[in-house]
Amino acid sequence: EPEVTQTPSHQVTQMGQEVILRCVPISNHLYFYWYRQILGQKVEFLVSFYNNEISEKSEIFDDQFSVERPDGSNFTLKIRSTKLEDSAMYFCASSSDSRSNQPQHFGDGTRLSIL
């Protein structure tokens, strides 16, 4: 069964450093998302992306964050200058359609630890 793959599985970074999280969505999907989950808290929406543009972003997704689809298969999340509070699990998701009858499928996440 097709799946969303994320790399790396665990990233340890010094505060203030830039980090790029990578995702390969399911191949025929057109809509891409990033969510994060701080330990013990809810999964929170960060950003949705379609047709090489951001469709929607949450208040969490400030100027330190950016997303990119650099080629036909990868979807990346960049954090320019990491803070301690950026430590979380980051999940990439994709769907074939933005309508509600097409569910979002999630990868297994990247655990980001900021020291």
Place this chain on the structure above:
Amino acid sequence: EDQVTQSPEALRLQEGESSSLNCSYTVSGLRGLFWYRQDPGKGPEFLFTLYSAGEEKEKERLKATLTKKESFLHITAPKPEDSATYLCAVFNQAGTALIFGKGTTLSVSS
């Protein structure tokens, strides 16, 4: 404000002991309610989508139902392998993002 609340936070069952998990939601114009399963260290795994009150979906020992204010995930004769965190989510009003509840962590012992 769109919200999803799940209860209980944790549930311990004996193998074969059926129970239900609750998800209550507030969103204007429900565009879809989703149930996911999340194992430790893994991403959410899609289980069901429900759209309208009265709808029901089944998969093995799981059955999801929907009313105008809440959804239930019924687990019939659970097995230890059903142990996981079950997440409920709804689309926001724009239909562009999922709003998740905190989840119910289910532990089934043999």
